[in-house]
Amino acid sequence: MHAMTIPQPGDPDILTWAEVPDPVPAEGEVLVDVVASAVNRADIAQRQGNYPPPPGAPPYPGLEASGRVAALGPGVAGWAVGDEVCALLSGGGYATKVAVPAGQLLPVPQGVDLVAAAALPEVASTVWSNVFMVAHLRPGETLLVHGGASGIGTMAIQLAKAVGARVAVTAGSAEKLERCRALGADILINYREQDFASELKKATDGGGADVILDIVGADYLKQNVKALAVNGRITIIGMQGGRRGELDIGALMMKRGAVVGTTLRSRPLGEKASIVAAVREHVWPLIESGRVKPVIDRAVAMQDAADAHRYVEESGHVGKVLLTV
Incomplete structure (x- = not known):
């Protein structure tokens, strides 16, 4: 088969489409002929040498994929060759x-459609596990989503609205904020021009956010606490703004x-299976x-993954960037 390899850490041009050994499905595994994958920030971090795959995972980037079942490993039931599927991966989607x-x-x-399905597993699993299974967002509560126009953000807006929550988002441009509004966001905050904690407090009559989904990390920790409502919950899923912050x-x-x-990536198989089952049931x-x-x-095209990485790193996208085979 072919896969996008990373010969050494570096810029997007280091990504190399190469012939590699075919994977063999082990006990409890399914082999999928990939039709599409998607670019996630974790893929960029892996390419840069900052986020190695967990033990046993393929060395190639790609945390999700869609395609057709090609073979079943021992002990697999409930799936058949030819089934159209999408999957949450620990790696290997760029193949x-x-x-x-x-x-x-x-x-x-x-x-x-089968290609579009590649946009779903990682964001649906991340949002459902963090916003609902960990933070227990309830109808009538307010969710603050940082990076509302991202793949994670666009899914979080829709799921929160579907269960009857109020949604606030941050984004870096009027265009992105309008896209978030179209998805159902109620409170729009331009983080480049506004203090998100103060704006959220004003928009909620001083109440704040019951749940905050944060992809930034250290740089937002102080303001996240300020923006939090009484009995509020902050879930941090990214470190784009650093890994060390001061907590009051x-x-x-x-x-x-x-x-x-x-x-999500490094969780045990049983935990991932539970999350995926919950996504199938609820999402x-x-x-x-x-x-x-x-x-x-x-x-x-997957062979143009370097261009896709550059585009995502520039943060010009809204939603997901897909890679097609």
Whole structure:
């Protein structure tokens, strides 16, 4: 098969499309002929040498893919060769084939084409696990999403609105904020021009956010606590703004707040399977009904992954950037 290899850490041009050994599905795995994958920030960090794949994962980037089942490993039931699927991966999506633990496999939702399905597994799993399974967002509460126009952000807006929450977003341009509004965002904050904590407080009559989904990390920690409502929950899923920040424990205690940091890629297989099962139960019906849709900025050939990485690093996209085989 062919895969996008990383001969050494570096800029996007280091990505090399090369012939590599075919994967063989192990016990409990399914082999998928890949039709599309998607670019995630973790792929960029891996290319730069800052986010190695977990033990046992393929060395190639790609945390999600869509395609057709090519073969079943021993002990797999419930899937058949030819099934159209999408999958949450620990790596290996930038390739023509990938072996996937069966518990991380999802059917392509009705009404979604096979290529577009590659935009769903990682964002749906990340948002559902963090916003709902960890932070327990409830109807009537306010969710603040940093990076509202990102792949994660566009999914978070839609899922939160679908369960009856109010949604605030930050983004860096009027155009991106309007795209967020079109998806259902209620409160729009331009982080380049406005103090998001102050603006959120004003928009909520001083109440703040019940749940904050944060991709920034250290740089936003102080302001996130300021923006938090009493009994609020902050879930940190990224470190684009650094990994070390100062936490005012007294301010957090006064709000009876919680700060949780999570990752998805390195979780044990059983935890990932539980998250994927929850996504299939709760998110897939919303997609099949049309209430939630994949948001795709563009699709480029997988061999042009370097161009896709550059585009994502410039943060000009809204939603997901796909790579097609």
